[in-house]
Structure formats: C-alpha cells, structure tokens
Amino acid sequence: MRDHTKEKAMAGPRPVVMSGPSGAGKSTLLKKLLKEFDGVFGFSVSHTTRSPRPGEEDGKDYHYVTREVMQADVAKGEFLENAEFSGNMYGTSKAAVQAVQAKNLICILDIDMQGVKNIKRTDLNPIYVSIQPPSMETLEKRLRDRKTESEESLQKRLHAAKVDMEISKEPGLFDVLIINDDLDLAYGKLKDALLEEIQKVRDTNNS
Numbered sequence: 001m002r003d004h005t006k007e008k009a010m011a012g013p014r015p016v017v018m019s020g021p022s023g024a025g026k027s028t029l030l031k032k033l034l035k036e037f038d039g040v041f042g043f044s045v046s047h048t049t050r051s052p053r054p055g056e057e058d059g060k061d062y063h064y065v066t067r068e069v070m071q072a073d074v075a076k077g078e079f080l081e082n083a084e085f086s087g088n089m090y091g092t093s094k095a096a097v098q099a100v101q102a103k104n105l106i107c108i109l110d111i112d113m114q115g116v117k118n119i120k121r122t123d124l125n126p127i128y129v130s131i132q133p134p135s136m137e138t139l140e141k142r143l144r145d146r147k148t149e150s151e152e153s154l155q156k157r158l159h160a161a162k163v164d165m166e167i168s169k170e171p172g173l174f175d176v177l178i179i180n181d182d183l184d185l186a187y188g189k190l191k192d193a194l195l196e197e198i199q200k201v202r203d204t205n206n207s
C-alpha cells in the first residue's frame, strides 16, 4: 500500500501549528518570524466572524466574514478545520493553506486547542508548537494591557486559557513547548525549534 502521509510530507516543507492561550504571545512571535524570514514562512489567513481590531487588515490578519457566510462555506467542505472560540467562529480554509504551500513556504497556522485536535485528524502533518504564558497573572496583565477586549471578552479568554493550559500538559500533544516570559528568549527557542525546516526551505528555494 502507498504511504500517503509520507508522500504529503515530502511534497513540501512541514507546516507549523502555533497554539496556546489568547494573550500568550502567538501573534507577536509569529510576526517576528515572518519578518525575519521573509520568503521562508507564510501565514495561513484564517476566517473569523469576530470584528477586526484597530490596525488589523482584512485578508492579512483574517478574512472577516459573517456567521451565515462562514457556516455556508463550512457546509460546502471548504474548511480544513473550524471552531467556536469566545462567541465567534474561526477556521482554516483549505485555500488558505494551499496558497502558502503553492509558494513552497512553511505554512504557519495560529489556531486554538480545538483546532489542534482537529488538525491531528488531517494529513497536514505539522510541527505542533505550544506558546504558554509564565502564569495566569501575567497572561491577564498582558491581555488587559493589549486593550483589545471588552471585560466580557477578556473573562471568556481567561476561562478558555485555564482550560487550554490544563489540556496542553497532555503528553505528546505538542512537539515543542515554549514559555513566553522574556520575548527574545522565547523567540530564540522558537527559531531553534524550526531551524531544520528553515534550512530545508532555504536549500530548496536556492537550488
């Protein structure tokens, strides 16, 4: 029998899933990575029903859609995975991942814990990275200082964070666990974890 998992994995670089509680620093870390390694990584732009925050761009940070549109597209089978988080729908479309992989880039997915569990059932075969805050107190402070959430949204995120931090301890769920205390140290650890894949892309794209 042919080994399709291997075939897929050999088709291009392995994607990277970044997960962890809201406020742990996923966006901050992945934006640094995309900036430093331009032409190596590409971001999988998710769909969401939440409103854009100031500074966020449609088609860059997310595709902002209504629940009706998103539900219809999910029903049509256009999504690799989707989840409900803090009262909104989020999902990775197949097209979002294909757009990055078509350029032979390492596709980065920023997804929640439900997304991680659902991606495990696909043949994407990514490297799973968990970004965790040093403590609940630090997480709450960072989320408050970010000033993007209402009190209600903040409380929902803190509740989801507690659940996320518990589930993250499950052995084998993640390949890499990074505690984002000092940003530069955390970023260094992330780069170390991805160095082999980065080198592969550079070798392939330069040859």
Ligand SMILES: Nc1nc2c(ncn2[C@@H]2O[C@H](COP(=O)(O)OP(=O)(O)O)[C@@H](O)[C@H]2O)c(=O)[nH]1
Residues within 6 Å of the ligand: 019, 020, 021, 022, 023, 027, 046, 047, 050, 081, 082, 083, 085, 090, 091, 092, 110, 111, 112, 113, 114, 115, 116, 157
């Ligand atoms: N399952 C899934 N989760 C997603 C997706 N896009 C974003 N998320 C997650 O949804 C959560 C909320 O994201 P967001 O509203 O941007 O808030 P933030 O994490 O506080 O910056 C985070 O845990 C994201 O990782 C997606 O396509 N699928």
Ligand SMILES: Nc1ncnc2c1ncn2[C@@H]1O[C@H](COP(=O)(O)OP(=O)(O)O)[C@@H](O)[C@H]1O
Residues within 6 Å of the ligand: 020, 021, 022, 023, 024, 025, 026, 027, 028, 029, 142, 143, 145, 146, 180, 181, 182, 183, 184, 186
């Ligand atoms: N190591 C760090 N030290 C201090 N503040 C941080 C650190 N990492 C991220 N932050 C800040 O914490 C907030 C949450 O980070 P963000 O990247 O938005 O998290 P996430 O994408 O996981 O929700 C942001 O305001 C960000 O600037």
